[in-house]
Amino acid sequence: MTTLSQLKSDLQSLSNPEKILVFKRFFKTGPGQYGAGDRFLGLTTPQIRSLVKKYWQNLSLTNLDHLLQSSYHEHRTVALACLNNLFKKSDSKSQKTIFDFYLHHTSRINNWDLVDISCPHIVGAYLLEQKDRSILYQLAKSSSLWEKRISLISTLAFIRQNQFEDTLNLALILITDPHDLIHKAIGWMLREVGKRDLKTLLNFLDQSAPRLPRTALRYAIERLPQSQRQHYLHLPS
Numbered sequence: 001m002t003t004l005s006q007l008k009s010d011l012q013s014l015s016n017p018e019k020i021l022v023f024k025r026f027f028k029t030g031p032g033q034y035g036a037g038d039r040f041l042g043l044t045t046p047q048i049r050s051l052v053k054k055y056w057q058n059l060s061l062t063n064l065d066h067l068l069q070s071s072y073h074e075h076r077t078v079a080l081a082c083l084n085n086l087f088k089k090s091d092s093k094s095q096k097t098i099f100d101f102y103l104h105h106t107s108r109i110n111n112w113d114l115v116d117i118s119c120p121h122i123v124g125a126y127l128l129e130q131k132d133r134s135i136l137y138q139l140a141k142s143s144s145l146w147e148k149r150i151s152l153i154s155t156l157a158f159i160r161q162n163q164f165e166d167t168l169n170l171a172l173i174l175i176t177d178p179h180d181l182i183h184k185a186i187g188w189m190l191r192e193v194g195k196r197d198l199k200t201l202l203n204f205l206d207q208s209a210p211r212l213p214r215t216a217l218r219y220a221i222e223r224l225p226q227s228q229r230q231h232y233l234h235l236p237s
Contacts, residue, residue: 003055003058003059003063004059004063004066004067006055007051007055007059007078008075010051010054011041011043011051011072011074011075011078012041014041014042014043014047015041015042015043016041016042016043016044017042018042019040019042019043019044020040020041020042022042023040023042023073024038024040027040027073027111027113034111034112034145034179034181035110035111037071038071038073038110038111039071039072039073040072040073040074041072041073041074043074048074048077048078048081049081051078052078052081052082052085055078055082056081056082056085056086057085059082061097061098061101064079064082064083064086064101065101065105067079068080068105068108068109069108073111073114076108076109076110076114077113077114077117080109080114080117080118081117081118083098083101083102083118083122084117084118084121084122086098087099087121087122087125087126088121088125092129095125095126096126098122098126099122099123099126102118102119102122102123103123103135106139106144106146106147106150107144107146109146109150110146111146112149112181114146115146115149115150115153116153119150119153119154120153120154120155120156120157121157123135123136123150123154123157124153124154124155124156124157124158125157127154127157127158128157128158128161128163133166136151136154136155136166136170137151137169137170137173139151140152140170140173140174141173145179145181145182148174148177148179148182149181149182149185151170151174152167152170152171152174152182152185152186152189153185153188153189155167155170155189156189156192159189159192159193159196160196162196162197164193164196164197164200167189167190167192167193168193168200168204171186171189171190171204171208171216172208174186175208175211175212175213175216180215183213183214183215183216183219184215184216184219186212186213186216186219186220187212187215187216187217187218187219187220187222188219190204190205190216190219190220191219191220191221191222191223194220194223194224195223201220205217205220205221205232209232209235210235210236210237211237217232217233218233221233
């Protein structure tokens with residue numbers, strides 16, 4: 001049995017019907033919802049981490065491509081977690097290959113958790129060392145919900161290095177997006193900026209708080225004192 005076949009067998013053996021029902025509701029898989037049609041095996045996060053630890057060093061990009069094409073959410077989760085590890089352990093040339101591979105597969109990185117566990121560690125980590133970050137602005141203007149979320153969440157890698165400009169610029173580009181998952185992403189990244197540099201967050205809010213979607217604003221100001229939260233929540237639009 002090949003490594004890929006053994007991994008898939010292990011995934012299947014851990015299937016949990018009760019959790020499948022929970023995950024289908026949690027990840028909005030009903031008709032017309034953002035995760036419509038996604039399938040689950042019902043694995044827990046510790047189970048997935050254990051399998052990634054066991055297998056990632058013996059899986060090729062071809063194997064990971066196969067997993068990303070799967071209709072099972074956990075197959076794609078494992079693939080992306082393995083890709084994170086592979087990127088971290090690779091030289092710069094191989095990292096570029098993995099970065100390109102990731103961007104080629106954005107249509108399969110198709111739920112918020114899949115985006116969030118992977119793009120800061122691959123897209124963000126790669127672009128942290130690059131002067132040209134224009135791909136993020138291309139993704140932000142995509143028609144794909146997931147590419148737009150990737151564009152913003154990738155900047156978490158920059159925020160952790162006290163680089164905030166791209167996060168703030170992308171937040172402004174996405175500020176009129178209608179989707180709640182983008183609103184949450186904007187608010188989350190702004191909150192992360194505030195953890196590192198409160199003045200930068202407050203300057204942004206002073207200029208843009210009235211334009212922010214309500215969910216984004218509430219996420220962004222979550223750590224502020226009550227008086228400041230009320231101030232920004234009641235600014236005239």
